[in-house]
Amino acid sequence: MNSLKQRAQALKRWILTQNSTIDTTDARRSGQVATLLMMVFGVAMAFGMTPGVSVQTVPLAPVIEDMTANLGTATPTPGTFIQQDQIRSGDTLAALLFRMGVSDQAALDFIASDPKARVIYQHMAPGKPIRVEHAANGDLVSLRFPYGDKGTLVVSRTLSGFSSSLVGEGDLRRIIQANGTIHSSLFAAADSAGIPDSVTHQLTRLFSTDIDFHNDLRSGDTFSVVYEATQNDFDQLVPGKILAAEFVNKGVTIRRVYYENAEGGDYYTPDGHGSKASFLRSPIEFSRITSGFSAARFHPILKTWRAHKGIDLAAPKGTPIVAVANATVTYAGWRNGYGNMIELHHANGIDTVYGHLSAFAGGLHSGEKIHQGDLIGYVGMTGWATGPHLHYEFKINGVQHDPLGPEVPRFASTNLTGHARTQFLSATAPYLKQLDAVRGSAFASFE
Ligand SMILES: [Zn+2]
Known part of the structure; x- marks a missing residue:
């Protein structure tokens, strides 16, 4: 095993358990430690290597011990620092990065001009986490920032400048279940059930051939949903697709379950009838x-x-x-x-x-x-x-x-029969069982 990598992992875990934020003097001090060690050991700065050392509020001595220990191995010491901090009220991106030890105008210029990266400015809400890897001289090596429901925005130094990408971070898949009761609006009910907007939008699309969300909702209608999510490396849950859902509208229960076969993934009724809408009920949402x-x-x-x-x-x-x-x-x-x-x-x-x-x-x-x-x-x-x-x-x-009238075709025929249906029933049974379990429970989460 790569002990350096294990150490980096351990360090990452440690950093994530720290709520305290670093101040500039800590960052500068850590930078000085690195500079000193590089002078002593003559280690060249290398970008893009496994991060091995850091920072945050680590006291001076342990940092030196860590780095010395690393230098004793055959692997060269990477000269970068990883830091995580939170956006504070009144922060500018430049001030925030400087506080984390980054002093890199080229990186700021890139973020301001890159169409993907500059979205960070719209998401600068206090309390949001941000993580940077930087060199001792203040150069940004990489930056990670949670990006709405979509994953993590990553800005990385390349040979010729910087690049940006959006990654669906995290391999920790979770399945979440929730249910709600409508009193005023669907979104209010979903909010109080802790259901993310992206899941609620999926819910309306999923039932849009059966329920006219403009006119049909009644106080007392209920819904249950089982959806997947991944845990990103800021320990936030990034919602994914709905696996099973139920809507009880005016006393009528409708269920849908997700199933993937060789032809791709789609939603079905619990007995295997394709529920893909031939025509959406409305060309705009919520009017x-x-x-x-x-x-x-x-x-x-x-x-x-x-x-x-x-x-x-x-x-x-x-x-x-x-x-x-x-x-x-x-x-x-x-x-x-x-x-x-x-x-x-x-x-x-x-x-x-x-x-x-x-x-x-x-x-x-x-x-x-x-x-x-x-x-x-x-x-x-x-x-x-x-x-x-x-x-x-x-x-x-x-x-x-009338676009809402009975002449409008509702479903494409993608019904499963024979062996395909048998496979479908056994594959979807666990999700439908979860739907049964979530009915009546307030909120639950399970692996
Ligand atoms: Zn008109």
Whole structure:
């Protein structure tokens, strides 16, 4: 075994147990120790090697002992330091890095200009952890920063400068279960159940063919969810996909379970029927229908009675609009009354129309093939519109139907049969059992 690596691991564990933060004098002192040792032993600075030594509030003497011990081995001592600290209120990135012993303008310039790395500025909330590896002269070697629900942002020194990447950190997989009861809104219930937003969004997508989240939710509706998460190296749980979920809406119980076979992963009913939506129930999440589908209504601008052959979904300007199913774009441009409009052609003679957009998704053009869930544009109020909303039409063989009506096809047929179904049942049984267990329990977590 690589004893250096083991030591680095032990040190990492130790650092993670320390809540105290380092001040500049500690950092400088540690830097001096390293410089001194390098002078004494003539060890060249090497980037990208296994980190072996550190810092934080380690007293001077033990650090020297550690490093001396390392130098006694055949492996050269890496001349870098690893530090973890927390963002404090009022911190600038430069001040924070300086406090951790980093003094590197090139690194700051890179972070400010790199599209991926500069997102760090939007996430500089007090209390958030950050970890850096730096050389004794203050050069940044690498930086790790938790990035929302997405994992860890890593900025690393390369031969020619710096690079940034987003890694789904951690190999410690956990399975988490939670349940909630709706009193005011789904998101409020999910919040009080400790369910991350990314999981709640998955939940709404998962049940979007069965439940109209705009109109169908009732106080007293309940939901349970079993989802996977990985523990990142800041000991934070990064949520992943839902493995099983249940929604009890107006007394009706609906369950879905995730299953992966050779064709890929998908959600099924507990008895093996594919539950993939042929058409999403709505092209935007969480809006309010301000005008339904009708044969005739009083038009607010034309001041006459006219049929409204679509539905109006009120949403703030800029709300993303997604394709409700796989499609070919047949129109993306201005059309009188509709303003900025998109028309999509789907299989089986179905077309959908999206009107009053403020903008189109970048590069969207007629003839383009797109997938269900792809961003196509943004809500606006171009054309004849009195406020920001999406006008949405659903046509079958050229005739408009109510997008929420029974004519809209719901499911693709991906039913499992025979041996495939037997395998499915045994593979998904544990998750469904967890769903049974989580019903009625407040909150639980298990391996
Ligand atoms: Zn309309």
